[in-house]
Amino acid sequence: xxxxxxxxxxxxxxxxxxxxxxxxxxxxxxxxxxxxxxxxxxxxxxxxxxxxxxxxxxxxxxxxxxxxxxxxxxxxxxxxxxxxxxxxxxxxxxxxxxxxxxxxxxxxxxxxxxxxxxxxxxxxxxxxxxxxxxxxxxxxxxxxxxxxxxxxxxxxxxxxxxxxxxxxxxxxxxxxxxxxxxxxxxxxxxxxxxxxxxxxxxxxxxxxxxxxxxxxxxxxxxxxxxxxxxxxxxxxxxxxxxxxxxxxxxxxxxxxxxxxxxxxxxxxxxxxxxxxxx
Amino acid sequence: xxxxxxxxxxxxxxxxxxxxxxxxxxxxxxxxxxxxxxxxxxxxxxxxxxxxxxxxxxxxxxxxxxxxxxxxxxxxxxxxxxxxxxxxxxxxxxxxxxxxxxxxxxxxxxxxxxxxxxxxxxxxxxxxxxxxxxxxxxxxxxxxxxxxxxxxxxxxxxxxxxxxxxxxxxxxxxxxx
Numbered sequence: 377x378x379x380x381x382x383x384x385x386x387x388x389x390x391x392x393x394x395x396x397x398x399x400x401x402x403x404x405x406x407x408x409x410x411x412x413x414x415x416x417x418x419x420x421x422x423x424x425x426x427x428x429x430x431x432x433x434x435x436x437x438x439x440x441x442x443x444x445x446x447x448x449x450x451x452x453x454x455x456x457x458x459x460x461x462x463x464x465x466x467x468x469x470x471x472x473x474x475x476x477x478x479x480x481x482x483x484x485x486x487x488x489x490x491x492x493x494x495x496x497x498x499x500x501x502x503x504x505x506x507x508x509x510x511x512x513x514x515x516x517x518x519x520x521x522x523x524x525x526x527x528x529x530x531x532x533x534x535x536x537x538x539x540x541x542x543x544x545x546x547x548x549x550x551x552x553x554x555x556x557x558x559x560x561x562x563x564x565x566x567x568x569x570x571x572x573x574x575x576x577x578x579x580x581x582x583x584x585x586x587x588x589x590x591x592x593x594x595x596x597x598x599x600x601x602x603x604x605x606x607x608x609x610x611x612x613x614x615x616x617x618x619x620x621x622x623x624x625x626x627x628x629x630x631x632x633x634x635x636x637x638x639x640x641x642x643x644x645x646x647x648x649x650x651x652x653x654x
Numbered sequence: 655x656x657x658x659x660x661x662x663x664x665x666x667x668x669x670x671x672x673x674x675x676x677x678x679x680x681x682x683x684x685x686x687x688x689x690x691x692x693x694x695x696x697x698x699x700x701x702x703x704x705x706x707x708x709x710x711x712x713x714x715x716x717x718x719x720x721x722x723x724x725x726x727x728x729x730x731x732x733x734x735x736x737x738x739x740x741x742x743x744x745x746x747x748x749x750x751x752x753x754x755x756x757x758x759x760x761x762x763x764x765x766x767x768x769x770x771x772x773x774x775x776x777x778x779x780x781x782x783x784x785x786x787x788x789x790x791x792x793x794x795x796x797x798x799x800x801x802x803x804x805x806x807x808x809x810x811x812x813x814x815x816x817x818x819x820x821x822x823x824x825x826x827x828x829x830x831x
Binding site for chain 2: 438495496
């Protein structure tokens with residue numbers, strides 16, 4: 377049995393929180409640059425330049441890309457041959473707290489969702505999967521709530537056709553409109569149960585954005601094309617790019633149903649990953 | 655592109671048209687969800703609040719903490735529509751403008767027209783970039799709310815776009831969204 381100590385988990389998570397919030401993901405940056413090149417509308421071009429400049433300022437001055445540093449979410453893939461000497465959850469939480477404090481990130485979490493008293497950094501959302509192997513993979517996704525508020529779930533009939541699903545995804549983006557910081561990255565979860573489809577939709581945001589036709593599905597390309605025909609554009613002020621990408625994850629489901637969840641991310645899609653070896 | 659000094663005069667406000675790009679210099683007050691709830695409550699109960707709403711420009715923003723030697727942290731706009739239910743009361747109390755992101759309700763649009771006010775958009779998701787235009791910042795009300803406290807900001811050439819003008823024209827409606 378290989379051992380990983382809580383202190384190294386805390387340190388890793390702390391660094392991930394800072395990296396995710398200060399340094400925009402490389403694939404997102406590339407997608408934004410591509411969108412700027414493709415755009416012909418003057419205002420849209422100016423907004424893309426502001427978005428890119430924002431990423432540069434954040435990186436250089438070690439500032440949060442967005443003031444909404446999210447409800448920090450930690451995805452853990454724990455190899456079953458790894459032994460953690462101590463408490464995993466408190467190591468993760470401690471890492472989030474340290475990272476958010478050191479990175480001057482925002483305390484946006486209210487302990488009681490109804491009383492809503494003074495906000496702090498904790499607790500994070502923790503998704504812990506036990507997987508094969510002897511590694512520990514950690515991912516931090518600090519997603520803002522402007523776009524999290526636009527999440528949608530629909531339980532389709534098992535006889536529904538793909539076109540209906542497509543229209544539901546496009547309608548979810550249309551409903552978000554200019555409010556959730558377009559251009560978006562659209563995460564979609566299809567299948568599983570209601571809760572699992574929502575988790576898949578969120579995990580879809582962790583997939584690398586690619587415009588390589590061999591790495592995207594027909595459905596992803598079709599939905600992206602239709603979303604961009606909405607012409608919401610950056611800041612909702614028009615343009616060719618309403619979404620940078622559509623990422624769909626699927627899972628087997630029940631004969632009686634077809635859950636579909638849509639989790640929209642703003643253009644500042646932030647996440648960071650590291651792997652610890654025992 | 656226009657450069658305007660805060661507080662805006664009636665003449666300034668009336669000259670603005672939805673879609674205009676403007677640079678603002680002067681004082682803004684940040685306020686978001688909980689601060690709005692508390693301000694609206696104070697207005698309803700005729701209680702005093704520690705800053706004046708008359709001619710104020712409200713910025714829907716909850717900044718991150720400032721690093722040493724800086725006025726403010728990252729400070730982009732939050733979604734304006736969450737403040738819609740409180741906005742008519744604030745306009746009634748003398749607020750002349752708001753800065754945020756996204757669409758507003760019909761009621762807000764009507765109240766903006768009625769009070770000859772203005773709603774600005776600013777670069778959404780560009781919080782690090784926007785921090786450069788903030789020269790001074792201090793908490794003036796509801797400190798217990800943390801990032802949601804009311805901060806008085808002094809900004810120079812803060813970039814905004816007119817979202818809804820005093821005639822009630824909405825930049826998004828113009829585009830059919």
